[in-house]
Amino acid sequence: MSKLPKKNNKPSNGAPAERLEKPGFAARKVAADILGNVVHKKRPLDGELDMASGHSGFRALAANDRALVRAIAGAALRHRGEITEILGRLLDRDIPEKTGRVLDILHVAIAQMQFLDIPDRAAVSLAVDHASMDRRARPYKGLVNGVLRRLGRERDEITSDLDAPRLNTPDWLWESWQAAYGEEGARAIAKAHEREAALDLTVKADAAAWAEKLDGVVVGAGSVRLTKKGAVDALEGFEDGAWWVQDAAASLPAKLLGDVSGKQVADLCAAPGGKTAQLAAVGAEITAIDISKARLKRLAENMTRLGLSVTTVAADLREFEPEVLFDAILLDAPCSATGTIRRHPDVPWIKKPYDIEKLSEIQTALLDRVMSWLKPGGVLVYCTCSLERAEGEGQAEAFLERNKDRVSLVPVDASEIGGLAESVTPEGYLRCRPDQSAGPETGLFGMDGFFAARFRVS
Template sequence: MPQDRAAPEPARAPPPPVTPQRSARKERAGRPAAPPSGRPRPDAGARSAARPARGQPADARGGALALLAALREGATLAEAAAGAGLGQLAPAERARAQRLAAATIRWRGRSDAVLAPLLGRQPRAEMSDILRLAVTELLGLGEAPHGVVNAAVALARGAGPGGRAAAGMVNAVLRRAAGAQAQWDGAAPARLPDWLRGPVARQWGEGVAAAIEAAHETAPGVDLTGKPGAAVPGEPLPTGSRRLPPGTQVTALPGYEAGAWWVQDAAAALPVRLLDPRAGERVADLCCAPGGKTMQLAAAGAAVIAVDLSEARLSRVRANLERTRLDAALVAADALAWRPDCALDAVLLDAPCSATGTIRRHPELPLIRDGAMIPDLVRLQAAMIDHALALLGPGGRLVYAVCSIHPAEGEAQLAAALDRHPGLTVERPRMPGLDPAWITPEGAIRTRPDHWGHLGGLDGFFAVRLRRPGG
């Protein structure tokens, strides 16, 4: 997952955005235009964008700049990390590079507020990245000014003739920025893009939109879901998950090798708990990768059919099942075309979505999405709901879930499904530890990043349990 200043000069322009927004591609059913459930997915354009412009990064700061450069071309952080030349860095430096890049994006609203009055004109994008990174280290992470400023000047000088010419500016601006802690502390968080902020504010009000923006500045912890009765490390959360501090190395924790638990945000664990699977039930997990919900279903004793379009993603599900010693039938298929050999008792549909509920984990998403994918995603989700209902026997139940805070993918999608399917009913949640304020008037679960602020927040999710007539 951040002294001394001269009088400001007139007509200061703020630094340019970290990265241009880019329309997402339209893809086949089961493959979203944005990462499903917050899990970034590589594509050819992103792999090309993730190549560093100049050589290979020599340290964590250089690695962070390589990641930021890839983001400016539209890559996610995960895609950038896979192709930005970080492999030559030691594991600790590679992890630090990713933390620095994430913090720079997460706190961009504050760093831009500090830099705007100190800049006479907009620097080029590469220099803006260096300035934002350094300000984040100085004022957000409390690093020593001397080392941060010197490192930033060296990075500028290493960026070619233009960088060498700008090194003096970088030095002067950062020496003044080092004394701007009050401006940093008083700055507003980065705003949600208009295509997302507008619907959020209309649904819940300006105060909630601002609270979500503030929540996005906090690096998320590591949440775990365990097998029934297993000892799971971390602090208990009200809904049954356990939470560890950000950056925890999970592979070193007790129970990892034994497969007693797996990493899963507390909000992402709610849809299966809402479904309430029973031993022996035939349950399909559509769009299942990387398998957190598949493991929950299998641990409850259900006979699970886990469906995903991508063989590569299914290999991750298989590896997770092997580590946790759990069983499920894996099927590589388009979720809109797949049909079981007989009617199912239940279906879990974790549908492709905008992943806007996971911005606290993926702070780059507002910068590389422009909202153009929302209509296509809404149509795809509706088609998948209709198909999933057709897979159920009379009285069967469907849980529809998305890791999105866009109402079109949640609240409006539910209303439309009820209009299309007379007799379809919503079953209100009855789950221990669930905050009643998270239950919508229609009976769905709605979590937001500003919920559980005293516990470190959680992802934004919409989940609803639907019962087919009959039975």
């Protein structure tokens, strides 16, 4: 076991904290800072990486260093449970609080050593430099060096028996998934989260032709999954507005509204606008409502690129009153987003059980409110990008029970969603999971976790 040092505020070996930074040091420092902001201050990773309003150090980096930060932060969060266990095996006791970024520095270094194609020596050297230049972490630079070098020497012995799916899933989430999907299902979901999500596109027309042009494959109910990743705005068809980025599972709820050409349709909680674009592209008269003016601005910009016309309204649905009734409503309700962990690996570490409780109350209120905005016989599709039953099946069942005289369930058929029979429950709900097939004929797996229920209101 590596021993913790005695308190010592002087740099060892007389090395000045102001030493010249090595190449790659700034990226590692920013990665550790962002990791700390996410896990300790519960700041969303996307917000930290936003080029308009995110971490100032990240925005100041060159493009290649920003890509490195994204990779390191993603790996450190995706494998956080494993890294925590590794450190537990290397240390004889916990590192005290108020030691600067020591733990974050170690997590960033181990993420590189274990899960990225970065030489151990570079990860170790830059981690020690970082500790040396952090006033509170400086007394622990010897510990940082010793722990990481020992991991490099004894990697197989220390890591060979790690249960990655279980370790990388917080207890409350594991228990929730076990209750909903059983032990085998929970493990399959957690294992799927070890892989970063693919890049899926929704195209306006001719998915097969676009799959050929972009070196992709058609998955789900007509999405194009790219086999290579790169700058999205550099791909053919981007400037022409031929397609937009949208996970294959996220494209399914809008399809449940059926033929909406010429109909008045409300897309509620609409930003960033993938579902809005789907509905507008097939001829619906769309009113897109979202509480965030900033997010609606981005939605409007996306619609301009796509050449689609929609009406946008910035409003809180709990206070909004529509001027006309709608033929159909798509309510993509605020949720915990536990179905998006493959692309948002911070979610398990910034969300808690009480978040589910609070969001469930909002979902219930919104369902009861918006049902009155439909014309007689209108269709309401409720969906969430959550794996939690409380935000999916539980909400649907309770809604039906509260409104048994006015609302009926319209079961989903696999033929409506590209033959994804595995994603249709016996009750007729849509339930996508990240471990499920992305298409019977593709051999590919992995979609966002999504729930949708379709109702008809009398």
